[in-house]
Amino acid sequence: MGTIVFFYFASVIVVTAALVVALRSPVFSALALLVMFFHVAGLFVTLHAEFLAVIQILVYAGAILVLYLFVVMLLNLKGEVHFHHQLTVGLFLGCMVFAEAVLLVLKGESSLQASLSTPKEPAQLMQGNTESIGELLYSTYLFPFEIASLILLVAMVGAVILTKKGILEAKG
Amino acid sequence: METVLIRLGLTLSQIVVVMVAVLLTVAALTLLERKVLGWMQDRMGPMEVGPYGILQPVADGLKLFFKEDIIPAGANKFMFSMAPVLSLVPALIGFAVIPFGPDWTVDVGGVNFKPFVITDINIGVLYILAFASIGAYGIILGGWSSNSKYSLLGGLRSAAQLISYELNVGLSIVGVLLLSSSLSLVTITNAQAGGFWNWYFFGGGGFPQALAFIVFIISAVAETNRTPFDLPEAESELVAGFFTEYSGMRFAFFFLAEYGNMILVSCVATVLFFGGWHPPYPGTLMEYIGMGHLLWIEGIMWFVLKVAFFLFFFFWIRATLPRLRYDQLMRFGWKVLLPIALANIVVTSIVAFLFPGS
Structure with missing residues (x-):
């Protein structure tokens, strides 16, 4: 049962992710991305990470993608506009990832299983995963967490300066 | 297998x-809104259909059902049909985590069953916020796919408004979450038992969340696109905004979504700030007169009463306040409500830290 559910989510994620880059109309691309976000959230739920699942929908689907749609609608992009100039880069990256996957399979499941298939089956899950994520963020992963917030702050300052630029110059 | 079927x-x-x-309440609200507005403007409201006009919702529903379904030329058919659904589903799905009555667990054929909440997930508040944010898609796509300038402008306005005020809704309830240290609506309700002074609005848990509630209710009105924040459907500028081109059942879906959202927001306000189904006095009257097994009737009654008050509040401000201008709306959201919500979080967390569990 669990495997069927996983393969459903995984296959929809792969198909919609391909559609995001393959579809001509940017609005339909965005919608494919929306479907993908929901299925990634579904995967999180099957892993008992409800908090991550809801945050996935709230942040990516609810905020970021809405902003993206907003821009697409404002620019009123038509289907004819192409951005497909990254064929060489795409081929290169695709080959690399494919080679990695092949290598992993060839090296046998022994090393892979040792590293992947024993998720620390949740002693902390008892207290609910919202609490455990909070604790981890503010203890073990405090440094990366603060770095991330610093980067966001830089982006915010950048946005403010970009919008204020014209006003400041006009004032002399 | 049997337990799965029973569940x-x-x-x-x-x-x-x-x-x-919920749908019956929506039907009643369509009539009540016109009646209440009528009374406030010294009119009678609808009087023709049925005695005192009480069959008006039925007539409206029948009319919408039999109206021609028009898809404008040049519209994107797929998106045009999807948009009303995308807007209605998030409005209805949120009710899954609202506790309507006492937190009882009944054993039915070996299945633990909570009769007064569909599902008590431990992230209920985030669940509601997440699906409320999905509601924006229906409006944006409806506006975009109609191939009409009014619709597009309405959709754009609505998207900007939703994103801005969603943030305030999220931040204004953080205070309550801090005090109850839970994201589950059932736990939050239970923490407010025993009289109105334990409700978070009046200072249950240590620090009154009255300011947070004001931010919440204003932002909630903005998120449901109601007057005075109904710029996305301002009839004097944009005909009807994002649903200008819609007719028949598709229009009805948008209509249902708006009213469904109003009810949902009222339920959330009741649960988070006004104690959910708990009566404003300690204990329950049913227990005093020795009928404890009937206390759920009293609980649901109080819940309905509180929700009804907020719904009346929605009509009340619609009759009272004029529409904001677009720049006023943005300035108010970002420069007034957001700082208040942030300040409330800071003060509440200090109080919650200094006096834990008071």
């Missing part, structure tokens, strides 16, 4: 009961 049957029947209740 499925129980949950489905719960969903049916809640959906029917």
